[in-house]
Amino acid sequence: MKLVVARFAVLLIALAPPLAAQDSRLATRLDPKTYAAVIAIVDSARAAKLPTAALVDKALEGAAKGSDGEKIVTAVRQLSERLGAARRSLGSASTADEIKAAALALDAGVSPRDLARLRAAAGKRQVTLSLAVLTDLIVREVPVATASNVVVSLARSGIRDSELTLFQRNVRQDIEHGADPSTAASTRARGLVLRASATSASKPQGNAPH
Amino acid sequence: MDCSSDAAIVARVLRGDVESYGELVARYRDRYARYALHMLGNREDAEEAMQDAFARAYRSLVRCDDPDRFGAWLFRILVNRCRTLGARRGRRQRTFVADEVALHAAAEDHPAGRAAWREEIDRALERLRPEQREAFLLKYVEDLGYEEMSQLTGVGVSALKMRVMRACERLRELLSEVHNA
């Protein structure tokens, strides 16, 4: 009896174990148990449409930093959860870079609600850099709520990436020179927002912030 | 299928084993570096052209019709990259004589004279028109037949023969003083 069978099903039987994207670097740098655990997390993440390269990188980072297998698996699992939460908050149309940056922001304590606010404020523009700056502000001890409000207001005012980069640099320098982090961030942001609204209204400007 | 053949490695890469591509890089890197170096005149540009060619070959790997001849297919990409890079950058000052391997080999045979002869050759090559240099290197250094050169470059056999002939004439003219010294 001849049956015309889609090769599809035959190969799927043969490949019953997960169709995991094996990364050979993981295989050489992790012990077998850790490797298996990490691959299982990567497989689940792939099924959930999450950027799995970030998970592989997280595992490689742990190996490079000399972390034990348990810590690596914990880090990868946590990141996978954050990536999922980030995708839900930012929306499924978000790019892999946005989701990665948002996961780091969640790690820093930003709420999913504030991620959604940022997405709404930015409109069609990418939020990767905004998220990186937000995370940096929090790491430099700007309170989470203040940092979130600052970055959302900057996004809403439509400032360019180059201005956002300069903003981060100025705040960092202010803090290094002894300024209170919250004050430094708020002050610099206020100046940028004012300038942006003045520019869009085509009115003469006051003194630009230093 | 032999596990180490080009076709076998290409098949593995196309199945997702990106690390296997490293075997192809190691296999062809030195073989084609010579052409890139002579065509572009300095190691930095040659390495950039090589790196670019390997990256492009990887991206387009699924379009390699005859994986058993991956090397020839890669070489075609490299020849094109050398043309583009050469046109974009002009010719930088040759630094090939500073190459330690070449200097060492030259010094072993004729401690005094060979390095100078090599330098003269490099200078003469540099003074050829790019299309003549390309044709000369493919014919005399890479030992390709005219049909192969035509497939590689997209130039007709007659035109290639003319370019080789003019390159030889020019090289003879430039090097005859050195040769007769």
Place this chain on the structure above:
Amino acid sequence: MPDEREDIIERVADELRQPAPIGASFDARVMRVVRALPRHVRRSLWSRLTTPRAVTFTPLGGGLLAASLVLVVAFAAPHAYLDFKHARAANGILARSEAPAPQRVQFVLIAPTARKVAVVGDFNGWDATHAADQAQPRGGGVWSVTAQVPVGHHRYSFVVDDSLWMADPTAPRVIDNVYGLPNSTIIVGEQNP
């Protein structure tokens, strides 16, 4: 056409045929670039999976296969299809077949007492042994290296003297709650200076 292969041309050709090896560190640089490109993953597998072909079975074998077919197709088909789609979308840089070329990015660290500085990150597998990512001392305690970094969002750090992990003081930072060692962030655009 006369044979132009006279003595001088032969000598030139002999000289130019000398090997001009590049060395294995070149391979590492190429592979870094290649790893950042979209992987050749399930395209060929997908086309094999969906190409029908004739298969001969015994009556018993055919019956068993037919019985299990429904279960396998119901479970594995969406999984395989999703795997194909996600393998492309899951790339951390861009989900299209022609990713932009990596950009040359300079990393600078002031470390007057360091003997060795490397930059590691998700663009080189966090591998401090890559020769091309070893910083060079420029004098006055300044170390710098220009690395090929794919377009997109990346985390990185400096490794000083093979043991001390340092975030880039001038770059945005990220928290590391699990590994406990600091990282920096960089976002590389398509035409990074």
